[in-house]
Amino acid sequence: MSATITPTTDPAQDILRDDHQPLNAIFAPRSVAVIGASEKPHSVGRTLLWNLISSPFGGTVFPVNPKRSSILGIKAYPSLADVPEPVDLALIATPAATVPGVVQDCVKAGVKGAIILSAGFKEIGANGIALEQQILDIARRGNLRIIGPNCLGVMNPLTGLNATFAHAMARPGNVGFISQSGALCTSILDWSFQENVGFSAFISIGSMLDVGWGDLIYYLGDDPCTQSIVIYMESIGDARSFLSAAREVALTKPIIVIKAGRTAQAAQAAASHTGALTGSDEVLDAAFRRCGVLRVYNLTHLFSMAEVLAKQPRPKGSRLTILTNAGGPGVLTTDTLILEGGTLAHLSGETVENLNQILPPQWSHSNPIDILGDANPDRYAKALEIAAEDPNSDGLLVILTPQAMTDPTQTAEKLKAFVSQHRPKKPILASWMGGAEVKAGAEILNQAGIATFPYPDIAVRMFNYMWQSSYNLRGLYETPSLPATVVTDETLVCDRAQHIIQSVRQQGRTLLTEFESKQLLATYQIPIVETHIAKTVEAAIQAAEMIGYPVVLKLHSQTITHKTDVGGVQLNLLDSDAVTHAYSTIKNNICQTLGAEHFQGVTVQPMVKLDGYELILGSSLDPQFGPVLLFGTGGQLVEVFKDRTLALPPLNTTLARRMMEQTKIYKALLGVRGRAPVDLDALEQLLVQFSHLVVEHPAIKEIDINPLLASEDRLVALDARVVLHDSETPESQLPKPAIRPYPHQYITHWTSKKGVDLVIRPIRPEDEPMAVKFHESLSEESVYLRYAHLLKLSRRIAHDRLSRLCFIDYNCEMALVAIYTDPQTKEEQIVGVGRLSRVHGVNEAEFSLLIRDRFQHQGLGSELLRQLLSIGRQENINRITAEILADNFAMQKVCEHLGFSLKRVLGEPMFRAEIEL
Template identity: 55%
Template structure:
């Protein structure tokens, strides 16, 4: 069975992609080129002309007729031919006028090398804003300012003032620090490391990490991407680009700032536990990005991931000819999450046949000090078949009876074991160097010490876990529509609190908020006198708890605001009076506003904290972990970005030590994890639905084998003077609930048309199996044929369809019933591709639904959503013989063009545009007014 691929994006002028004119320009102007020795302008021009890139270089300097013997021009306008790339090295004060010249001459890209912008203060920031406004109007894309430039060894372009031109390779390096790039280039020469691209992005006025990642994801010369990051930039764009790219190419990042630099709200338990570094870790995991700790790890991992497959688990088999290194390897492995594989009996039997009787008979596999090349090779061949082994480390120490080079040659034929990486540690100096080279040349990464190899293996497992765990499925569904039912009630409550001028909700109000989203809470009765409290207790039933009701005091226990286990009315009245006195003494009389009376929960359970706070870069952040009064002491917690789905919620649970206890321990029954996951998902929806919430803690959430209940909750809102448009946005766009609707088909049956969910993977697999893809509708052009060819359905296709990034694509599914079973009857997608305001679309329905008008109704809804998402135009290229598809498009308002040489008919539909679909960087104002592009499409009605 074959399936359709996603819409094609690369039918641009002469097959070019938008940033090709940056990385492979035909005409380059250097504005500020000069003969002055030691100047940036001279170095940059010399680099361009010393490294042939197949284009023309124009020095621009109004004060000189020639620069380095090349005819100079007064301005960009004076340059003959259309300039693709302008490199600006003039003083900051002159840059706005230079950028205006670029816009007037329709230059596509500019690299601003010049410094002196926002990094120097308000005056520089004003200059940068002016440059941004000019570039936006002219559709000019900018790298920088304050950057080193870019180098593209695959095209020969050196548009930088670096001293070295690196050799060609498959690693793309993107850095915010120009000094880091020069250091890496110097190191790369001695280490013979090659690059597909080296990019200094500077202050990221326009193009940032995401812009480059989107381009490099489809660059055939790039096999892996490494990043040196100081700030993430636009978080939503970065995560969007990284999530898409990491499915096919590894992204490895080193980020400075492990210390907690985030401002913390002292009143928030969650805020005190979610430092900026922990949140960044969570973001990188969510995007499938591997974070490393050192620059050597950065390039080491890029090299390893290009040579060896990722392990499917953390179990390593260690072969060694010395016991000590094997022990060190075991320690290094276990210290960072790895494990020594337990060999199957069959493997032990096989090793008995090829090794001397004195071998270790376990893992590490000590092949003994006199091991020959054959011993090594036969041992590796035996353990390679063991299903308990996820990877292999071969250690050799130079001993009298061991030949390092011969052993390496014997092992080299095992460099490619399906799905299992092979690493080596050839310990020693000159004697082992030739053998290490043999292994490296064969594609087996080799290390001086075994602990270094184990660190690499653990990184590989961590990266594989990041990729796979994000796309796991569990058989648990959360009814998001039911969750949304309480949204209006919650909004009214928050509106009422904000209108009163308050930002802190009382406990009673906080619990009403949770209850609206189906999160279980304990009963809570307000009382404003001892008598009222006693009466409420009598009606509720003893024992009870009294808690302070206050709109100003955050932590009740600090002022004696919680009294437990009250069994009589007298005890309740006394507790009321004692609490009032204590609050007045320790805080203020105004802080006491009565009490809440709640039942005393006597079920033995675990105290959990479930909370949310704001990260300055990534917006709302969720926290789950061990709760209670000592929450900051235990610090057993996991951090994640909303929105959560059941799988991501489970992943949060598993990252805590508490998780094992929740499964049941020491006589305590297991907690209903499905119910807990439901609560976590509902909580994440609440946080995204109500951006007015600044902080929220449920602490404790008591979980036992009998029930899960919120005993206490605290909600802090943003100040009333914070406008809705200024409220922090989530770094991952939440599920668009408002796009769910029910439609009538032509036969009077109904289907639900809604955005897709990860849980739909099973139904989508069934849908593709039942649907057919009409002849003549396959893509017109494929930017990467190996990736985009029409092929048998695989998991990656389902991931791209079901785990959709709503910031870039909207996938609608028509959910209905056939033969009494719920199924997907049709699916349609609109997608905004890189650097375009237009969208492509794809559409497919079951053959049984074509006469019911389902295809037409999905198409109309896609057009409507394209407008709501801000698309300027929907475009398609359809084979001319596919008359049915062409009639279908004409019937929906598409204008058809003339058939081209490839027998493709262009079709387009103009749409009134609003804010952009998946806008790149709205905060910087450079996302709008881009030129439309021509894109390819698959169409099936």
């Protein structure tokens, strides 16, 4: 049993559909009303109208002004209601106080898009915020989408639409540009004319009252004329929306961001180690890595990277080969490459031997490949062809300096011919150094799609950006490994942890004791050191003798968190006398300095030999992104070394490994100076489990494991600290993770008509190997009914496709897999998949079903679709649709049984199934 869906949400097909996209009313309007149109010189209303009529976009313009019968020779109308034709887009340039009434008029007139250029909203404080909320409430009642307020407007250079008050129209091109700063837009516009940069869209987004980053990234992602997306960002806004859209679009179109305010710190740092070490800019970097967005720090780099990533293949790694006719630039370029994180490629023996055959004996015999100052175009071409074949290289940089024997133009022609003939799978960048003498050659290279830079250090920075972008994208869709130890009942684990948290909150506390913190970790299978509570010295001695000497005594307190700072830790206690003395010392330290109410006894733990590495693993809250994970070098000097990296939860094993790789301690964990490596697979799993603990319990405000001892044969949390939100904070107001965690609530058990027990659950990235076997089991008929053509098995099981189908964003898509466990082998198999995919721009979703042949006609398709409908209701989706082949009678029957209406698609051999939720 199968159901097809439209190509919009099927990664197997590349055709994009833009019908019913609400933002088309803004970017491709048939008619525009200028509300506040004026003839007053230099006014926004006059400039808007003039720009619209002086750059024809193929539509009609209606000035609206109650005091004028015509403006700039065009008939004007006293109100929007008086406009004789339907209006797609309203440009609003009236005082802020009047805007709510104007928006109300737009809703009454059925306008679907508006751009509010007026200022005087949230940037002026509370009154402006209230005004924005009033406007938004009105707009949502009428399904009106709004860009702004306080923005420059929108240009669509490809159609000629200039709905801005800028002084000129942008050149057409393939870069989609979005900016929060209207002033920067005008500066970029001037710069683009000088540098001959063209745009597919030029958008000033303003204060993002309604349309935000996510909406525009999806829109430009679906736009076939946009090859890359460039963003100037001042604030993230809806973090979850941005991350969802960016992660999906960045796989097919590069997204490059420059973010203002790098030095701005987050709110007052929390008391925990993690909170003190995190800052908003570092968190933003982590967020960009997680969704495949490339961050740059220079406006020139912003557009250079848009061009490079759109035209050049992405490098698979950081290894660069440098080909030059001058030693000095090669050495300086190597410095920049290494210092900024790149790697100088090591030439293979075959490459060196081949270069020996065509180069003078004096060549460098290493990378950089110095082909000497007398290199002619043929020598360049032959050396390039050899270097490009080296398997040790991920990219090439060709440097040319004008010397006596140099021919910049002909060398450029040779390089152009090589690229067009061989179409190398690694990027080739060029630096034609010099002025007028090399200008013609540089232009040839640029026209051939070879990014060319005046200085090689700039080219190296571009290469480093490129491989960093590739590294981040690969991390998103590498198939993670299966857990070494599978949690048999994830719901039970979550419930046990929740019981500990609720017990503390019910006591009116926000701080867990060390003992409670470790018990919380243990519920998620994070190894902890054996710990006993002793409220008397006798109990402490008894616990010590049960554990075995030497032991450690630590303060047990419901109010004090950093025990070492207050004399609350006694180490290496060898006998009962030492325990007695240590107990008294801790009690006296606390009672005399802080008060007896802070002393509730001690904990007794074995004295653990620090024969490994002390790590820190923690989480604290970011005001924009919610929980943020921290991993790095731990111990008492954690703030001194500051060797840490941040990531957004939840993690899988691939993302956990990526997180570890970004720290300096990672090289030591691999094994150094004869020391055996740490069990990195186990450490990955620990990070994954910790991330699940964080996202599944939003009542956790801060959590630290410091130190987490990692050695050759064990991982153990020696100390832990957990801070909760107070019990008065309602569940609905607890911070949510920016990336939606695994939806455990949709796991169910179901029995087929033949009595076969199945587990139906949301798909996981780790399911990719099972998905391959699932597709291998399908008949040609099932494949045809699902995809409306016989999609080859090799394409269906390709990693780039299956990884996207398995590693989904649960905020945008929900895929349920039916899992059958073979009673003999205990092997799990996917026997059915049901998918619900949101449609960009509207609150609708499309479903698809695919059932393994031998499990068809057992009610599984009906059950999966029934559960998808239930999920749709819980996710507040308004409508669910699918397109079903006319000869797929079984799927049509299932849909009708569950309340879908079926309508024949004109001119196509299929039905459209639709249901309102």
